Amino acid sequence: MKRTVRTTALTVGALVAALGLPAGAAHAGTATPRIDLRVLVVSDGGPATGAIAAELDAAGTPYTEIDLTRTGRPVIDAGFLADTVDGRPRAKYQAVVLPNDNPFPAGSAEMTALADYERTYSIPQVDAYTYARPEAGLQYPTAGGYSGSVDGVEAQVTAAGKAGPFGYLEGAVPFEDNSPDVGESYAYLSAPAAGADFTPYVEAAVPGQSKKGSLVGEYRHDGRRELVVTFVYNRYQQQFRLLARGIVEWMTDGVHLGASRNYFAVHVDDVFAADDRWNSELNCTPGDVDCTDPDAEPDPIRMTPADVDHAAAWQDEHGFTLDLAYNAAGSVEHREENNGADALADRFVAERNRFRWINHTYTHAFLGCEQDTATVPWKCATNADGSTKWVSRTEIADEIATNRVWGEDAGLPLENDELVTGEHSGLKVLPQQPEDNPHLALALADNDVAWLASDNSRDPVQRQVGPATTVSRYPMNVFYNAGRAAEQVDEYNWIYTGRAQGGSGICEDNPATTTCLDEPLDPATGYAGHIVPLETRIALGHVLANDPKPHFIHQSNLAEDRIAYPVLDGVLDGYDALFTDDTPVVNLRMKDIGTEMRRRAAWAAALDAGQVTAHRVGGTVTVEAPDGTAVTATAPAGTTSGGTAFGEAYAGGRSGWTPADGGSLTLALPSSAALPGTAAEPAGQAPATAPAPDTRVPAGVREQVPPAVRD
Known part of the structure; x- marks a missing residue:
C-alpha cells in the first residue's frame, strides 16, 4: 500500500471516533493538530522493514515508503513530515x-527532523x-548479553507485553x-541500560546464563517512544x-x-465419490x-459411515467445520x-447439518x-480446422444443475451460488x-453461480469468469x-527424489521445487x-499471514488411515498453543472468503x-472514501457506533468493514483508549545522534529457507 499522501477531501463516507491526545503533549501553534492515519516506512532495502511493509499491505493499512538506497528520494525534513491545513x-x-x-x-538533519x-x-x-546499545535504551551485548544465532529458540512474551501490544499471544x-x-535468525539479547525507561515486551534466555535479554521492548526518552527490535526477520x-x-x-x-x-x-x-489409489509398482494411478x-x-x-462419525466428532472436538464438496453420481x-444401498451417503445425509456443503458437479x-x-x-x-474442441455449455450446465438438484432433494444445506468444478476444470x-473454456462462463450464468473455486498453485489472483x-x-x-x-510416502518419494534413486526427477528438472528430498523417506x-x-508448517504459515484462502484435500484422506487428521491437528493444536482464546481461527465458508478477498481488492x-484519506483532530477520526467502497478499520475494545459495538471482537480489539453504501459512521472509543504519553528524558541522557x-543478517533471512529442509 505504498502511496503518496493526498490532502484533498474525496466523495463520501465518514468514520468518526472519539480519540484523546496525551495530556501535556507539545504541539505547533495553538490549534489542536490533525494527524493523518498513514505510516511512514523508511527502508534501507533490508528484510525487516520489508516485512513490516508487507504486514501493512496485507491488512490494508496505508503507508508511504522512503527508500534510503534510492537516489533522488525525498528529503525527510520538517516540511515533508508536517504542514498546515486550513490553519491547523x-x-x-x-x-x-x-x-x-x-x-x-552522524549529525543528520533528517534524524533531527524526525x-x-x-x-x-x-x-x-x-x-x-x-x-543493542545505550542509544536504544539497552546495554551493549558485551555487558553480559549475547550476540548470535537464535535458531530454534523459544522466546517469551513478558507480563508487560501481554498487558500491552502482544496480549493476543499465550506467551511462547x-x-x-x-x-x-x-x-x-540472529539477535542481540541485552538488559535495559542503567537509568533507561525501557520495558521489555519479548525476551529470550541469554545462552549459558540464568538471565534474559530483550528482543522487543519499548524505550521512552526525550519525549519520544521507540519500539526497539533486536532480532532480524523476514515477512515469512x-x-x-x-x-x-x-x-x-x-505503532498505531x-x-x-x-x-x-x-x-x-x-x-x-x-465426497460420495471414490478416489483411485496410487500404484507403487507402476508409479501412477490406474x-x-x-x-x-x-x-x-x-x-x-x-x-x-465410521469415517463420517469420526469427522463429525473431530469437528466437535476442535470447534471447526469442514466444507464438503460432493459428487452425487458417486x-x-x-x-x-x-442393490440400492449406500450406507455412506445415508450416514452423511443423516449428519448433513454438521457440515458445510459445496456443489462439486455431478460426475x-x-x-x-x-x-x-x-x-x-x-x-x-x-x-478439423485446428480449433480446440470444448466441452459444451449444455454439458457443463447439466453437471452443475443435476448435482444441485440431488443435493436439494437430500436436504443438504447448500449455498447454490458456490461451485467447485472437478480438478478446477x-x-x-x-x-x-x-485459456478458460469459453462455454464455462455461460453455464455459470445459467446456474446463477457467483463463486468459483480455482487452484492457487496455477490461478492465484481473484478474477471474474462470467458472473x-x-x-x-x-x-x-x-x-x-x-x-x-x-x-502417501511411496508416491512422495517417487515425486521428490532424483531419477538415480528411482524418482520422477522433477527436482532435477525444476530446482525451484521446495519439497525435494536428498534421499527417500522411510516408509514406516x-x-x-x-x-x-512440513505440511503443518506450510498451512500454519498461511493461517498466520492474514490469508483467507481455503485449503483443500480429498475424501480419501479422511478414509482408511485418515491421513489428513495429523496435519489438521497440527495446524489447529499448534495454533491454540500460541494464541489466546480471544484470537480464534476464523473458519469461513467459500462465499464469505470470496467476499473478503473482493473487499480487500476494492480497498487496495x-x-x-489515492481515493482514501483518514485523519484525527483531537477526539475525532475521519475517513473519506469513494461511494460504494467498504472501509476497513481497527479500534480498541469498547468502541461503539450509535451505541452498538463496532465491528467484531478480535485479538483484544474491534475490527471490521463498514457498509459500502456511502453513509457516515460514528465510532466512540472508550476512555481507556487515550494515546499514551511519553516520559521525560532521563537525567543526563541526550537524544541519539550516532x-x-x-x-x-543471516542468509536464511535474506533468502527464505523452505520449510521442507529439515526432516
Whole structure:
C-alpha cells in the first residue's frame, strides 16, 4: 500500500471516533493538530522493514515508503513530515518505521527532523532491527548479553507485553529452525541500560546464563517512544508473523485503517465419490488419464459411515467445520451396484447439518477442452480446422444443475451460488489449455453461480469468469490417491527424489521445487516424521499471514488411515498453543472468503488511486472514501457506533468493514483508549545522534529457507 499522501477531501463516507491526545503533549501553534492515519516506512532495502511493509499491505493499512538506497528520494525534513491545513497544523504520519534506531549519518538533519516531529506530535517510532546499545535504551551485548544465532529458540512474551501490544499471544514465540545448515535468525539479547525507561515486551534466555535479554521492548526518552527490535526477520518467518500484529498495534495505538485475522478453512473434495489409489509398482494411478497400462485396474478409496462419525466428532472436538464438496453420481452409481444401498451417503445425509456443503458437479467430469489421451501428457483435442474442441455449455450446465438438484432433494444445506468444478476444470490449465473454456462462463450464468473455486498453485489472483468470482484454494500435499500413510510416502518419494534413486526427477528438472528430498523417506516413519510437520508448517504459515484462502484435500484422506487428521491437528493444536482464546481461527465458508478477498481488492485499489484519506483532530477520526467502497478499520475494545459495538471482537480489539453504501459512521472509543504519553528524558541522557552499527543478517533471512529442509 505504498502511496503518496493526498490532502484533498474525496466523495463520501465518514468514520468518526472519539480519540484523546496525551495530556501535556507539545504541539505547533495553538490549534489542536490533525494527524493523518498513514505510516511512514523508511527502508534501507533490508528484510525487516520489508516485512513490516508487507504486514501493512496485507491488512490494508496505508503507508508511504522512503527508500534510503534510492537516489533522488525525498528529503525527510520538517516540511515533508508536517504542514498546515486550513490553519491547523498537520502531522502527515501517525507512526514512523526506521530500519534501526538511527539509519542516518552522524549529525543528520533528517534524524533531527524526525526526532522533533515525533516529540511534537507524540508519534511512535519502530526500530525494525537495531543493535543493542545505550542509544536504544539497552546495554551493549558485551555487558553480559549475547550476540548470535537464535535458531530454534523459544522466546517469551513478558507480563508487560501481554498487558500491552502482544496480549493476543499465550506467551511462547518459537523461532524457526528449518535447516541445520543455514543461519535463519540472529539477535542481540541485552538488559535495559542503567537509568533507561525501557520495558521489555519479548525476551529470550541469554545462552549459558540464568538471565534474559530483550528482543522487543519499548524505550521512552526525550519525549519520544521507540519500539526497539533486536532480532532480524523476514515477512515469512513464524516469529515475525506471531509478533507482526502487536508491532502494528503498538505503532498505531490500536487505531488504524485495515484489519487482520488468522483464517483457516478446509475443503474436502469428491465426497460420495471414490478416489483411485496410487500404484507403487507402476508409479501412477490406474484410472487416471496418464496411467496407460492396459492391465492396471483402478483400486477405489471411499469413506465409510465410521469415517463420517469420526469427522463429525473431530469437528466437535476442535470447534471447526469442514466444507464438503460432493459428487452425487458417486452415491447414485454405488446404489446401482449394491442393490440400492449406500450406507455412506445415508450416514452423511443423516449428519448433513454438521457440515458445510459445496456443489462439486455431478460426475466430476473434466469441463475444459475435450482431452486427447492418446499421448502422455494429454492434450486438447482439435476440430478439423485446428480449433480446440470444448466441452459444451449444455454439458457443463447439466453437471452443475443435476448435482444441485440431488443435493436439494437430500436436504443438504447448500449455498447454490458456490461451485467447485472437478480438478478446477473449465478454467485454464497450463500448458495444455492456456485459456478458460469459453462455454464455462455461460453455464455459470445459467446456474446463477457467483463463486468459483480455482487452484492457487496455477490461478492465484481473484478474477471474474462470467458472473462468477474465483476463490483460490491452496492444495495440501496430502495426495488425493492415498488413503494410507505408506501410499502417501511411496508416491512422495517417487515425486521428490532424483531419477538415480528411482524418482520422477522433477527436482532435477525444476530446482525451484521446495519439497525435494536428498534421499527417500522411510516408509514406516516418513509420513509422521517428515510430511506431517512440513505440511503443518506450510498451512500454519498461511493461517498466520492474514490469508483467507481455503485449503483443500480429498475424501480419501479422511478414509482408511485418515491421513489428513495429523496435519489438521497440527495446524489447529499448534495454533491454540500460541494464541489466546480471544484470537480464534476464523473458519469461513467459500462465499464469505470470496467476499473478503473482493473487499480487500476494492480497498487496495482505492488506496492505490489515492481515493482514501483518514485523519484525527483531537477526539475525532475521519475517513473519506469513494461511494460504494467498504472501509476497513481497527479500534480498541469498547468502541461503539450509535451505541452498538463496532465491528467484531478480535485479538483484544474491534475490527471490521463498514457498509459500502456511502453513509457516515460514528465510532466512540472508550476512555481507556487515550494515546499514551511519553516520559521525560532521563537525567543526563541526550537524544541519539550516532547512527546504529551495522547489524548481521543471516542468509536464511535474506533468502527464505523452505520449510521442507529439515526432516
